[in-house]
Amino acid sequence: MAAPIHVRVRLFAIQRELAGTREVALELPADADVAAAWDALVATHPSLAAGRDSVRFARNGDYADAATQLHDGDEVAMIPPVSGGAATEGGQRILEIRSSALGSGILGELIDRLATDADGAAVGFLGRTRSTAGTPAPGQEAEARRHAGRDVESLEYEAHDLMALRVLAAIADEIAERFGVERVAIVHRTGEVPLGEVSIAVVAVAAHRGDAFDAARYAIDETKARAPIWKAERFADGHVWIGQPARTGPEALDTSAAPAARHDGAATPGDGR
Secondary structure, eight states: OOOOEEEEEEOOHHHHHHHTOSEEEEEEOTTOBHHHHHHHHHHHOGGGGGGGGGOEEEETTEEEOTTOBOOTTOEEEEEOOBOOOOEEEOSSEEEEEESSOOOTTHHHHHHHHHOOTTOOEEEEEEEEOOSSOOOBOTTOHHHHHHTTTOOOOEEEEEEOHHHHHHHHHHHHHHHHHHHOOOEEEEEEEOEEEETTSEEEEEEEEESSHHHHHHHHHHHHHHHHHHSOEEEEEEETTEEEEEOBOOOOSOOOOOSSSOOOOOOSSOOOOBOOO
8 A cells, every 4th residue: 555645734714714724734645636535625624615616726826627636745735815014026027926015106117127128108007005895705795794884994914925936927928929018017015905005016018019008908907816915804893804716827819808908007996015
């Protein structure tokens, strides 16, 4: 009989709270897959079972399906609905997760770091925290009803840093392939973010404004849909986790849509919490 394997399960956001821990060590059969790890986890933490339909999985920092084979020493991350620190910079892209305040001046900072004399357009987007509540994550509906009609007091962000940076890098690669835009920045906050402060900044610079607008929009939309970053809305007497099940890959490119109207200038700050 083959020796059992040992894996480390990481929990985030609402799952971390339900289980009361960030990590769980599991011993599994030699032929175990991700689904077996989930079953073993639920056996010791039954409160997690109800969230299965909205959970996505990752193995060693990459999204994986339930049938993915596991090996001794693997890390398995259980990814709850995403909000929809470390940094990497490679000359033509800036991908960061920061625990410090961003400020509206970050757009100028990022443009100055990215733009060249060949670039005729720089599009920037700021996501700011707001007082109105968003859509609760699956399983958080009852808690959201308890706070209905109240103003959000602040937001709290949590991330799987290594995996988030990998996802941001994949998004930057897709932007280069789809729109021909090589110089992109995506910077996201973690920790508590007071109302009205910046939670995410996106910049795309290119020779032409249309490409820069397309790249910036793709960057924010895909980051919110795919990056393992979680958001809780905090109220005076509790909090609600916000988001939808993570999309594990890029949205299909719609080649049938007519080109959108083009406009000069940089995009104004908006709501990208």
